[in-house]
Amino acid sequence: MKPPVSSIKSEPVAALDPVIRRPRGRPRKTEDERDDGNRRQQLLTAAARLFRDKGFDATSTRDIAAAVGMHSGSPFYHFKSKDALLYAVMEEGMHAAIARQARALQGARPDAVMAPKAAPIADAPRVQIRRLIRAHFDTLLGPGNDFVPVMLYEHRSLGAGQRASLAKLQVAYESAWTPVLEALHASGQLGAPVKLSRLLMLGALNWSVQWFDRKKGSSLDELTEAAMALFLRES
Amino acid sequence: MKPPVSSIKSEPVAALDPVIRRPRGRPRKTEDERDDGNRRQQLLTAAARLFRDKGFDATSTRDIAAAVGMHSGSPFYHFKSKDALLYAVMEEGMHAAIARQARALQGARPDAVMAPKAAPIADAPRVQIRRLIRAHFDTLLGPGNDFVPVMLYEHRSLGAGQRASLAKLQVAYESAWTPVLEALHASGQLGAPVKLSRLLMLGALNWSVQWFDRKKGSSLDELTEAAMALFLRES
DNA sequence: CCTACCGATCGGTAGG
């Protein structure tokens, strides 16, 4: 069946010829599709949304492929398994959350420096906890922020090793709360022990994923103020 | 292998003989297995545990059958579908939770009646909220109480109609909190608006399913006191 | 990244 012309392939010398080289497999980028990390990122975003809406097990890799206009087998060109895709979603979510949290805490600093009278040093922990809470709500409920909710509600679908890796990121994230809560506890503004306070407070916030509706109801600012009023005492 | 005596079975007349009648299919109850609703209940309990541990989608009906010593098709003799089994688990969980909550609130009353001095009327809401919190922790974390956690974390796997039915039970359950929270808010013991307070407080408790370890750490009593100290103000 | 495909698993059923 093979024409004699193709017999060149069998000659090692011709295969080494640099003129013949041709990036086989991926056609060079057309106008609407760049073959850099963009397709991978599209897969991540679509997967995060589907995992959040339907759950990991109820989402097929075909669903994800269809959401970005791929065929069934193509996601496996970018991720070696469905589990790897889930892990990538969670990891990106945690990195973004940690970055957002750091930005929020840094933003709390200049205020106290530039207006020492308006924001006396004793209020610093209160300012910080408010920013921590607000940043957390943003991470959970902000538009397009599907990654961390997937992390929170689907980590059971992960293998032990990957779960351990993510646990480190979670510890890093939550460790920012401890000194702030300790200061509040010492000054009598926080009534419960620090560790249990952190677990209960983060739980209250994490659960908002279940009932918060961006279309109606409270804003994230109102939510933040309600949490402040619920958790903290006057002095 | 069969002795000639058993050849009676092949005679139609003998088959109609009332003396020969024999409940085919299910052998009459031996000592250790009653064929009443017991097997059904065993399926429910096993399913609740598996759904809680591995998730609904990750649990096969074969897993559930094996957990109670049945073969793969037999659960469908008791439940018409896997979804029906999930719904039954959640419904039983909610009924038990509502009953436990009612018992807890009734238990709070006699104390105030029998020792009016020791528990003045102004403390009633505080006593009631403590009992509500404690009952909720029991429902979520008590030994063998897998049903409500399944309800909380797997309700996405339910159809719209069944989800609506359960929502009614959830409203009934949570409605007991409202008057207590209103009394606490009116007396300045609760800092945040009642509705958001209820959502945040129940979220904090519900999230304990994710981190509580019965083997080590706090007791349910300690958890309850921590929640009281976190949520409520002095006067 | 597509085409074509495979092995495994799963919910569910017929008939007894």
Added chain:
DNA sequence: CCTACCGATCGGTAGG
């Protein structure tokens, strides 16, 4: 409640 089985779906792969 068991036996034997089916159709559908799914994660994943070979080869291009």
